[in-house]
Amino acid sequence: MDSRTLTQRTGQARGSLMRLEQDLSRAKRNLKSATRNRIVGGVILLIGVIALIQINVATGVVVLLIGGWVFVRAFVKMGQERRSIDTITDRVTNASAKLAELKVQPSVAE
Numbered sequence: 001m002d003s004r005t006l007t008q009r010t011g012q013a014r015g016s017l018m019r020l021e022q023d024l025s026r027a028k029r030n031l032k033s034a035t036r037n038r039i040v041g042g043v044i045l046l047i048g049v050i051a052l053i054q055i056n057v058a059t060g061v062v063v064l065l066i067g068g069w070v071f072v073r074a075f076v077k078m079g080q081e082r083r084s085i086d087t088i089t090d091r092v093t094n095a096s097a098k099l100a101e102l103k104v105q106p107s108v109a110e
Contacts, residue, residue, distance in 0.1 A: 006105060013099040020095055024088045027081050034077040041071030 045069030052060025 006102065007107060010099065012100045013095065013102055017092065017095040017099055018031060020092045024085065024092060027084045027088055031078060031081040031085065034074045034081055037074035039080065040067075041067050041074055043067075068092060 044063060046067075048060050048063035048065075048067050050060075051063050
């Protein structure tokens with residue numbers, strides 16, 4: 001492989017690795033956000049139970065529905081983000097290996 005082609009492929013591999021690392025960082029932030037939303041949903045559910053017992057049945061039911069919706073939606077999002085993180089991690093590993101392979105490869109000028 002000539003020097004120019006090797007340089008081009010190495011640059012493409014670096015760019016691909018950087019994009020994957022950014023995607024992984026974004027997925028981790030989304031997982032943290034979903035975890036926070038799950039906690040908020042749990043607190044709203046707890047408030048709904050308290051409202052159901054002490055204040056008003058209609059208010060309690062509405063709050064329970066809202067809390068349940070937030071909680072379940074956060075749980076689904078967490079599952080999606082965990083699968084995404086696993087997939088991206090595998091891709092980062094492969095991209096790192098490809099880049100390392102290109103760096104080791106000797107360049108031959110024609």
